Amino acid sequence: MAKIPESAKQVFAGEIFEVWQWDQEMYDGTTATFERLKRPDTCEVFVVIDDKIIIQRQQQPDRPHPFLSIVGGRIEPGEDALTGAKRETLEETGYASDDWEEIAARMPHSKMEWTIYVYIARGAKKVAEQSLDGGEIIELESKTLDELIDLVDRNELCSLEQEVRMDLLRAKYDPAVKAAWKERLFKK
Amino acid sequence: MAKIPESAKQVFAGEIFEVWQWDQEMYDGTTATFERLKRPDTCEVFVVIDDKIIIQRQQQPDRPHPFLSIVGGRIEPGEDALTGAKRETLEETGYASDDWEEIAARMPHSKMEWTIYVYIARGAKKVAEQSLDGGEIIELESKTLDELIDLVDRNELCSLEQEVRMDLLRAKYDPAVKAAWKERLFKK
Numbered sequence: 408m409a410k411i412p413e414s415a416k417q418v419f420a421g422e423i424f425e426v427w428q429w430d431q432e433m434y435d436g437t438t439a440t441f442e443r444l445k446r447p448d449t450c451e452v453f454v455v456i457d458d459k460i461i462i463q464r465q466q467q468p469d470r471p472h473p474f475l476s477i478v479g480g481r482i483e484p485g486e487d488a489l490t491g492a493k494r495e496t497l498e499e500t501g502y503a504s505d506d507w508e509e510i511a512a513r514m515p516h517s518k519m520e521w522t523i524y525v526y527i528a529r530g531a532k533k534v535a536e537q538s539l540d541g542g543e544i545i546e547l548e549s550k551t552l553d554e555l556i557d558l559v560d561r562n563e564l565c566s567l568e569q570e571v572r573m574d575l576l577r578a579k580y581d582p583a584v585k586a587a588w589k590e591r592l593f594k595k
Numbered sequence: 596m597a598k599i600p601e602s603a604k605q606v607f608a609g610e611i612f613e614v615w616q617w618d619q620e621m622y623d624g625t626t627a628t629f630e631r632l633k634r635p636d637t638c639e640v641f642v643v644i645d646d647k648i649i650i651q652r653q654q655q656p657d658r659p660h661p662f663l664s665i666v667g668g669r670i671e672p673g674e675d676a677l678t679g680a681k682r683e684t685l686e687e688t689g690y691a692s693d694d695w696e697e698i699a700a701r702m703p704h705s706k707m708e709w710t711i712y713v714y715i716a717r718g719a720k721k722v723a724e725q726s727l728d729g730g731e732i733i734e735l736e737s738k739t740l741d742e743l744i745d746l747v748d749r750n751e752l753c754s755l756e757q758e759v760r761m762d763l764l765r766a767k768y769d770p771a772v773k774a775a776w777k778e779r780l781f782k783k
Contacts, residue, residue: 412657433656516704517753573750577768579768
């Protein structure tokens with residue numbers, strides 16, 4: 408959806424974002440400078456313990472209030488998405504799983520080359536302590552599927568990929584969609 | 596949610612995006628360079644004619660396929676959001692209304708200073724021809740509320756503000772939510 412054309416040139420590279428520009432031929436034969444962003448891909452992980460999903464209550468130094476999200480973070484350069492998801496899960500929660508499934512990989516923004524990978528990590532086990540950097544404060548909570556759906560319905564969960572979010576809202580109303588989520592998350 | 600701190604400095608200004616950076620004190624006393632984007636605010640307009648909503652089938656020169664969206668575009672520098680919404684509506688559709696209501700104004704992205712303003716323009720009347728620039732091809736269609744909800748449910752509508760999108764999905768299942776949308780869109 409938002410792949411940057413091969414003719415584009417990088418005009419800025421920052422801490423997170425790169426800016427790319429190219430000359431785009433328009434429908435009337437004129438040319439305009441078009442612009443797009445590139446940023447590191449991210450992962451979002453439904454970490455499942457028994458019949459609950461781990462939720463993070465997180466503080467970041469540039470945000471005024473704590474916020475809730477599922478586990479996740481940036482994929483590092485040279486890292487494949489699944490490896491990054493396993494690393495972020497271990498760092499943020501101390502949990503590991505040997506039953507991973509990718510359920511989505513989508514570009515949410517038409518002007519940004521940025522893919523969000525969404526995973527389920529079933530049967531997670533505590534194998535280490537949290538290992539956070541100086542810009543993270545993360546407390547873990549665990550929620551039932553119904554509680555997770557309520558958080559989505561009340562728009563209290565940050566950074567959840569949009570189609571996944573929509574499908575969790577559907578699960579509030581449609582028993583078949585909820586049953587599919589139960590099967591996907593808990594294999595039951 | 597994503598206001599850039601006053602201490603931030605602009606490190607790049609492109610065609611659409613500006614990049615800003617600042618030194619952020621972390622929880623452990625260290626300092627890191629934080630980065631955020633700024634871009635022009637945008638508007639999205641439910642243009643209502645009788646009991647239907649105008650939908651655009653749009654082509655853009657850097658996108659491989661046509662896509663559907665509601666009316667909208669960028670607010671220009673110095674322009675207030677409502678003035679921009681009226682201008683975009685007139686340019687893209689040739690329609691005008693004297694019954695406008697703002698139904699949302701939200702920042703969708705935690706790392707970008709960018710507000711999406713969502714309006715309803717009721718009882719719209721054709722007052723001019725479309726006036727498109729060289730990078731736009733826009734065909735107009737009109738949809739009933741049920742057809743609009745189906746487009747949202749099938750994820751076929753681009754660029755719709757997320758909470759508005761969620762609430763249109765709710766209207767598929769919850770008759771009270773659908774009745775509220777009917778009242779809001781059509782005043783009946």
